[in-house]
Amino acid sequence: MDYISFLRGINIRRRYNYTDSPEATIDKFKANLNNPSNPFIMQILDNLVILKIKQDHYHWWSPEMNLRFENENNNTVVYEVIGPNPSIFTQAMFFALLGSVTFIFALIMAFSQITLGMSPIVALTVTILSASLVAVAFIILGIGRIKAKDQVEELENFVKKILNT
Secondary structure, three states: OOHHHHHHOOOOEEEEEEOOOHHHHHHHHHHOOOOOOOOEEEEEEOOEEEEEEOHHHOOOOOEEEEEEEEEEOOEEEEEEEEEEOHHHHHHHHHHHHHHHHHHHHHHHHHHHHHHOOOOOHHHHHHHHHHHHHHHHHHHHHHHHHHHOHHHHHHHHHHHHHHHOO
């Protein structure tokens, strides 16, 4: 896979246009709300539908999908945002940020100690450990994206099936 096709695979926010009104589109989801064969937990709030993976198929990086419905020129525009559980993603980003900030400060400390003729062993060790923390955080994010791929496709297919009925 080349770099361009990798970037095409990243869809942070998709947009779909439908001729139904937002109310009619949301009614399609409401019709599936209490369906026992529905594979997802569904919450409907005004013009927002939140889809989550049911507990029996849930893993640490299961995705969530938010669909927002807006009326534009007598058409419904559906804004889709899909991503990992916000608390898991926030935790991973916290460790990436913590490692990055620690890396910068430890690197500054190491250069200062070298300039002053002191031994920079502790600062360089912290630099290496913090760089490792950042690398591990991003590796975990990548593994999570790969692990969640099938569930993302299930969510997208489920939504397409509902919206195309």
